[in-house]
Amino acid sequence: MQRTDIKSQLKSFFEEEFPNPGASLTDDTNLLDDWFVDSFGIVNTTLFLEEQFGILISRADINAVTFRSIESLSQYVANQMNSIDRS
Amino acid sequence: MTGLLGDAPVSKKLQQENDRHNPVMVLAVLAFLVVYIYLFTYASKSLDLPMPQDLSESLGLYVDHVFDVDRNVDSSLYVPFTWVFIKNDDERLVLFLGAGFAFLLVYFIPFEHKQRSLVFSSLIIIGVLYGMEGVSGLLCAHSLVYLILHPVSSFRLWIAFLPGFFGFWTFDPYMLLGSNVLIQSLLAGSISVLIYRYGILRLLAFSPAAKILRVVVVQSALITVFIGALIEGWLTGPWKLALGVLLFFWHWERLFMYHIDYQDGKIPKNISLMTYLSVFLTPGQISNWNWGATIGQGYAYTVNNFLCEDKNKLVMSGLQLWTVSLGYLIFGSWIHAGLLDFFNDQGILVYGRIEHMSSDFVFGSNLGPATVLLTTLLALMKWTFSWGGVLHFKVGLWRVCGYKIAPYFNYPWLSTNLVTLWSRFTFHYREFLVRAFYYPVFFKFFKGHTHLRIFTATMAAACFGNLIWGHMTEAMFYSNIESNVLLLSLKQWPYFVLLGLGITVSEFWLLHKKKTSRRPWTPDKYIGWDVLSAYVTLQYFALIHVFFYTTPEASLSDNFRLFLTGFGF
Numbered sequence: 304m305q306r307t308d309i310k311s312q313l314k315s316f317f318e319e320e321f322p323n324p325g326a327s328l329t330d331d332t333n334l335l336d337d338w339f340v341d342s343f344g345i346v347n348t349t350l351f352l353e354e355q356f357g358i359l360i361s362r363a364d365i366n367a368v369t370f371r372s373i374e375s376l377s378q379y380v381a382n383q384m385n386s387i388d389r390s
Numbered sequence: 391m392t393g394l395l396g397d398a399p400v401s402k403k404l405q406q407e408n409d410r411h412n413p414v415m416v417l418a419v420l421a422f423l424v425v426y427i428y429l430f431t432y433a434s435k436s437l438d439l440p441m442p443q444d445l446s447e448s449l450g451l452y453v454d455h456v457f458d459v460d461r462n463v464d465s466s467l468y469v470p471f472t473w474v475f476i477k478n479d480d481e482r483l484v485l486f487l488g489a490g491f492a493f494l495l496v497y498f499i500p501f502e503h504k505q506r507s508l509v510f511s512s513l514i515i516i517g518v519l520y521g522m523e524g525v526s527g528l529l530c531a532h533s534l535v536y537l538i539l540h541p542v543s544s545f546r547l548w549i550a551f552l553p554g555f556f557g558f559w560t561f562d563p564y565m566l567l568g569s570n571v572l573i574q575s576l577l578a579g580s581i582s583v584l585i586y587r588y589g590i591l592r593l594l595a596f597s598p599a600a601k602i603l604r605v606v607v608v609q610s611a612l613i614t615v616f617i618g619a620l621i622e623g624w625l626t627g628p629w630k631l632a633l634g635v636l637l638f639f640w641h642w643e644r645l646f647m648y649h650i651d652y653q654d655g656k657i658p659k660n661i662s663l664m665t666y667l668s669v670f671l672t673p674g675q676i677s678n679w680n681w682g683a684t685i686g687q688g689y690a691y692t693v694n695n696f697l698c699e700d701k702n703k704l705v706m707s708g709l710q711l712w713t714v715s716l717g718y719l720i721f722g723s724w725i726h727a728g729l730l731d732f733f734n735d736q737g738i739l740v741y742g743r744i745e746h747m748s749s750d751f752v753f754g755s756n757l758g759p760a761t762v763l764l765t766t767l768l769a770l771m772k773w774t775f776s777w778g779g780v781l782h783f784k785v786g787l788w789r790v791c792g793y794k795i796a797p798y799f800n801y802p803w804l805s806t807n808l809v810t811l812w813s814r815f816t817f818h819y820r821e822f823l824v825r826a827f828y829y830p831v832f833f834k835f836f837k838g839h840t841h842l843r844i845f846t847a848t849m850a851a852a853c854f855g856n857l858i859w860g861h862m863t864e865a866m867f868y869s870n871i872e873s874n875v876l877l878l879s880l881k882q883w884p885y886f887v888l889l890g891l892g893i894t895v896s897e898f899w900l901l902h903k904k905k906t907s908r909r910p911w912t913p914d915k916y917i918g919w920d921v922l923s924a925y926v927t928l929q930y931f932a933l934i935h936v937f938f939y940t941t942p943e944a945s946l947s948d949n950f951r952l953f954l955t956g957f958g959f
Binding site: 318319320322324342343346347349350353354359360361362363365366 | 654813820821825830832833834837844897900901906907908909
């Protein structure tokens with residue numbers, strides 16, 4: 304799956320799951336500052352990522368670097384998918 | 391919300407840019423504190439000014455349930471566990487003056503000393519309010535934790551002197567009056583250096599022992615509660631904690647969060663003792679020390695939110711919270727009493743306290759659903775006003791001192807489901823339960839089984855963690871470390887189970903409900919559903935408190951019958 308596809312699916316998910324009328328979500332929007340509400344937002348996102356992309360997320364991956372933006376999160380998803388493909 | 395996941399600390403350059411003075415803000419903070427002093431202390435009497443009730447009556451405003459017998463405003467804002475002063479009013483005066491001192495110091499002192507200044511001013515306020523035993527107990531316990539979590543510190547052997555030195559004063563502060571006290575405390579400090587150098591450091595070099603030691607210090611409150619209850623139950627009388635140790639135990643949940651940050655590698659190993667202390671010792675924690683004990687959370691949240699935006703903007707947001715706090719503190723009891731009178735005038739029996747209703751029910755009174763529903767709802771409302779007033783003051787003080795801390799209490803009556811209510815009612819405590827219990831279960835068990843995964847994680851946090859780590863220990867710190875207190879607190883288990891189940895159901899609903907871009911409380915044709923959802927959410931949360939605020943004579947069956955009465959059975 305291409306990075307652009309991953310980004311597109313992430314964007315749709317965030318806009319639908321955490322609607323933020325009046326704000327526009329870009330690849331670089333700070334998800335932690337400007338989009339997520341709290342730690343339950345992370346839980347829902349985790350469920351989505353695991354189901355949609357077939358990856359497994361560990362607690363150590365729940366950090367501000369990974370979840371900073373769609374850009375960083377899509378990179379993480381792509382890496383996880385690659386590591387699954389290789390194994 | 392940057393600190394939620396422990397983002398990288400905000401840059402020093404940005405913090406310095408945010409450190410610009412504005413005299414108007416300084417005057418505004420001081421003016422607010424003067425209002426607090428006027429309303430909630432004896433200061434006006436000392437200055438020969440009209441007391442708040444006199445002033446109110448001179449303006450033609452005669453209101454009940456606002457003022458207390460000494461004619462100032464009755465308040466839930468207080469300083470607990472201190473007997474240095476006779477009156478709460480005096481303690482509040484020290485608190486407000488201390489808050490002003492801490493604010494001026496942190497506002498004007500050069501940037502590199504700001505967080506240290508908050509430790510310094512906190513210790514001064516604690517010293518005045520709790521005496522030397524409070525200060526020494528905190529310093530003894532925290533320096534010990536620091537030495538075990540950060541054994542690579544440059545000055546560790548010097549710091550190892552502190553647990554013994556302050557420990558000596560913690561357990562018998564009146565020895566300070568003796569002639570040999572200095573020699574004895576120096577000797578105790580020297581012994582603690584030797585114990586650390588030749589005992590603890592060697593254990594810390596051995597990985598399994600280091601791990602056990604770290605868990606022991608972080609879980610010391612829970613361990614103390616269990617051991618204390620066993621000793622009381624089997625051997626001797628109640629175990630009385632030294633005041634400073636008790637104050638330290640009220641830092642316990644935050645220490646837990648600190649340890650999670652530590653395990654996640656978010657804390658530099660060689661941070662200084664002062665940086666460590668700045669996480670725990672802030673003026674915002676002092677009023678109602680035991681309420682909202684998780685505000686500030688652990689290291690990452692505290693450090694990342696200090697001066698992360700313009701400090702005057704932070705001060706302004708703190709003052710906004712103080713304004714709302716005043717509203718809750720002044721009018722909470724008045725609104726509650728007015729509603730009680732209203733319903734009772736309509737012929738609907740409504741009790742002022744759930745315990746009274748529980749007692750009457752156990753002794754044979756026939757209560758209807760309206761009585762149960764309204765009593766629990768109004769009791770929740772009263773508690774909410776007190777809770778909101780105090781928590782807004784505390785978070786406001788954190789903000790005034792430069793921390794961008796999320797509101798602990800955020801209009802819970804706007805919650806349209808229990809997941810939101812949990813967050814809006816006790817945000818930082820909920821974050822503690824999620825990070826300490828929810829995440830470890832959620833990311834480890836039942837992957838691939840979404841519902842089972844959510845159910846177990848929620849019950850681990852809202853039920854198990856909340857009951858054992860959050861409630862049971864606190865119940866014993868409030869009362870005595872006795873086995874019967876432990877058993878009584880565990881008797882409230884149905885409240886925690888029903889809370890966990892309610893939140894689980896809400897999570898399932900949120901997971902599967904049709905997603906729309908509509909936000910709750912948008913003024914459109916669906917707003918009626920928001921009102922109904924909010925009522926059902928609050929009523930359920932209020933009703934399960936029949937298992938919490940129960941009379942000691944009530945059996946489990948009595949409580950369940952009362953609970954079901956609320957549903958009309």
